[in-house]
Amino acid sequence: SQQGEEDPQALSIQEGENATMNCSYKTSINNLQWYRQNSGRGLVHLILIRSNEREKHSGRLRVTLDTSKKSSSLLITASRAADTASYFCATDTLMNRDDKIIFGKGTRLHILP
């Protein structure tokens, strides 16, 4: 069953604007991670937020986590053409000694010049 669900599926914004993507999940998690995938390439780890954290920043990225609503958001400020990519959330649920990682289906972000 799908754990992380990103919203929206696709997003187009003007360069310089902020982009916000959301992720909802169903079960308790240890942490939630966001990845970026450029077209035809592998995924790149962007940022991780633990279940006991509410907000985290890394450069132009801001991630929030609301465990009561089982949701997270990724904000990219002052977007650039190079931010055009697909963005995935991945939830990590530790089961015994194993990390159970489930990816969402992604948000396709397109930055317009």
Next chain:
Amino acid sequence: DVKVTQSSRYLVKRTGEKVFLECVQDMDHENMFWYRQDPGLGLRLIYFSYDVKMKEKGDIPEGYSVSREKKERFSLILESASTNQTSMYLCASYPIAGTFTLYGYTFGSGTRLTVV
């Protein structure tokens, strides 16, 4: 930086062929994973391995097998390729059990396999 290298970016194979997809990581990671990625379905876990000669089935292992003879190399094998195995295949790794929280996955660049 950790590097995960997948030997081929693009592959075209015929139905019924035995196909080997190779993945090598250079930072002594114990845990290695194979995913396939399809439009509308996202990433789905095929097989993973926590150590040399160990393997575990993921969510969609049918039609696949794996080999981990050396710590740095994790091979995905399509025993008899079929057209429904046309997909993007992604290899990923992280150091040891329980460290995913610290490091997340490091992914390879992917292999786009077309079976004709």
